[in-house]
Amino acid sequence: MRTLLTSAQMRSADQFTIANKPIASIDLMEKAARAFVQCFLRDQFNTNKSVAIFCGKGNNGGDGLAIAHLLIANGYENLKVYLVNFGEKQSNDFAINLQRMEETRCKKTIINQASDLKSLKADIIIDAILGSGLNKPLSGEFEALAENINKLNKKVYAVDVPTGFFAEGKLPQDYNGIKAYKTICFQRPKINFFFPESAMATEKYEVVDIELDEVFIQKQEADFYLLESHDIEKILQARKLFSHKGTYGHALIIAGNNQTMGAALLAAMACLHTGAGLTTACIPQAGLTALNASLPEVMALTRDEYTRIENPKKYQAIAIGPGLGIETDHERLLESLIMAKYPMVIDADALNILSERSDLLDKLAADTIITPHMKEFDRLFGEHDNWWDRVQTAKLQAKKHGIVIVLKNQYTFICLPTGKVLINPTGNPAMAQGGMGDVLTGIIAGFKAQQYSAADAAILACYIHGKAGDHLAEEQFVIPASHLATGISKEIKALMSQ
Incomplete structure (x- = not known):
């Protein structure tokens, strides 16, 4: 049976893999992006469709930038990245992937506030705004942006977790995050995907292997295990x-x-x-x-x-x-x-x-x-x-x-x-x-x-x-x-x- 980890434990698995494989964190991010894209392309093989990728400034956004680069390489030319600039802090790997994106022909726009998103003509949205560490409902500009994206009524693919969704713990009755058609998550499903309230956030999910250290994962103390x-x-x-x-x-x-x-x-x-x-x-x-x-x-x-x-x-x-x-x-x-x-x-x-x-x-x-x-x-x-x-x-x-x-x-x-x-x-x-x-x-x-x-x-x-x-x-x-x-x-x- 597979050990199901909390978001904190998954971060530890990332760090252990980086230290012991060894692999650089930016290369692990690239591996995750490749796994996401392979899964995405099985669903969305029509490269004529237009794609909008919303990227926050943390590692989830870094994943989104790497995904953008890979989708362009796979023939998605009608693609645009929306950089969600709602804070000063950004992760190192996000910064590296942002620099890489600047060297490509990828179109981008900066969203400094939710109202900047006035219209969007993309067929598909990829949500890479916030990752799995969230433990309180969205507020402020993030809440407004999620509401605006949901109103677009587009097919949304979430990177690892929908923005606003808690990976574990009590889920709020009034979910105010992004509502995904499908979540493509890394290495393990989130524990909360197995609870009925998760249907508010994602219609389905698929897990992709990013080659984290399985021996380390299986040895972790856990409350939840998935039968196989x-x-x-x-x-x-x-x-x-x-x-x-x-x-x-x-x-x-x-x-x-x-x-x-x-x-x-x-x-x-x-x-x-x-x-x-x-x-x-x-x-x-x-x-x-x-x-x-x-x-x-x-x-x-x-x-x-x-x-x-x-x-x-x-x-x-x-x-x-x-x-x-x-x-x-x-x-x-x-x-x-x-x-x-x-x-x-x-x-x-x-x-x-x-x-x-x-x-x-x-x-x-x-x-x-x-x-x-x-x-x-x-x-x-x-x-x-x-x-x-x-x-x-x-x-x-x-x-x-x-x-x-x-x-x-x-x-x-x-x-x-x-x-x-x-x-x-x-x-x-x-x-x-x-x-x-x-x-x-x-x-x-x-x-x-x-x-x-x-x-x-x-x-x-x-x-x-x-x-x-x-x-x-x-x-x-x-x-x-x-x-x-x-x-x-x-x-x-x-x-x-x-």
């Missing part, structure tokens, strides 16, 4: 000769109600396709026909008004909550399992019950996995008005209770008892359909039944769930949860074959 496919490949275990259904465990799915049997079926289906040796669905009597008709491989344990699970330890995994309902009987059932100190996968209505029973939350067994979406999480741990604080709370609560918290979103945050936060990069908007959370719960239970640790089960489930959705999205506009559930086994096989 090879992490999954290392965890997955092949099935061995002479194994049998007992080898792969018995999962119990406690789910469904008279009007919500679909949730139970989806969770059981996903558990089955993940590879649990045996799957039993604890469902209401009224759901037996549906279960037997759609999933003949899944056994049933009927749940009348109240079912006491006599021996929870005979199951290698228990998942509870999808479509369950919050009736008193279900509260009693959840309480009995928690008091038995059995680590479970807890989702949906079981989480809603927990939100009303904080005493039960404090009694969860170590290695329990809870899988809340945003509203469920806030009901459990208090209201939050931003995702940075929400994830910080999840990190603290996972450590406090010794549990794994799977905080679901476009990028799901897997918060471990160690204090680490793992970010799952797979998944897409085509998966925004009812039942996807039920499928994820079933996948986690399926891996838990096979004796994977709580952390590994959550990691595998989130990544494979999203990856299956990514492959289906190549051909489908939206993805029904049942389609995804039946594709899990194929996705696991593909990952193990790489």
Whole structure:
């Protein structure tokens, strides 16, 4: 998994690379500019388009000047640089690249105040005004310039980070920086790109390698880590000769109600396709026909008004909550399992019950996995008005209770008892359909039944769930949860074959 660094740590990585590669800082800037341009040219290969590059006076602006020189060399003749002159200070590397630009045919204009930008006819804007060190909203001329650029309604490419965007930390609700179409960032994505508020600043991002010292980066102390496919490949275990259904465990799915049997079926289906040796669905009597008709491989344990699970330890995994309902009987059932100190996968209505029973939350067994979406999480741990604080709370609560918290979103945050936060990069908007959370719960239970640790089960489930959705999205506009559930086994096989 890739260590995600703060902006200060990235500057340290720059300095370490410069000192130990060795490479001059101006040459590292040139390398970054070349990587940006290569990425940009894959998107914008029409050199007849006009380009405006806005450059501040720091190293981000130095990047912009180097980018201008390289774009001209690649055939972009209709290009103009706007030098944003809102302060006295300038970096040494900016000054060197400015001198180099003076020796070329590149057109330039100086902006001493935001009102100097009265009109602009460029097709594309490149934002190289301010870099990643910002930790407060724009003000004064910078705020006015960002507003003017946004009003132009042009396609904006940001260099490393959009001007006005915080690389990490709480994002302001009223973002007043530049709104980019795409951010091309160096070596690592910014931590805040994984938070929903980042959509205010950039529609998408792409990371380019500028050959910073990876050994140094990976050794840094960090809170956030990005999952990669090879992490999954290392965890997955092949099935061995002479194994049998007992080898792969018995999962119990406690789910469904008279009007919500679909949730139970989806969770059981996903558990089955993940590879649990045996799957039993604890469902209401009224759901037996549906279960037997759609999933003949899944056994049933009927749940009348109240079912006491006599021996929870005979199951290698228990998942509870999808479509369950919050009736008193279900509260009693959840309480009995928690008091038995059995680590479970807890989702949906079981989480809603927990939100009303904080005493039960404090009694969860170590290695329990809870899988809340945003509203469920806030009901459990208090209201939050931003995702940075929400994830910080999840990190603290996972450590406090010794549990794994799977905080679901476009990028799901897997918060471990160690204090680490793992970010799952797979998944897409085509998966925004009812039942996807039920499928994820079933996948986690399926891996838990096979004796994977709580952390590994959550990691595998989130990544494979999203990856299956990514492959289906190549051909489908939206993805029904049942389609995804039946594709899990194929996705696991593909990952193990790489």
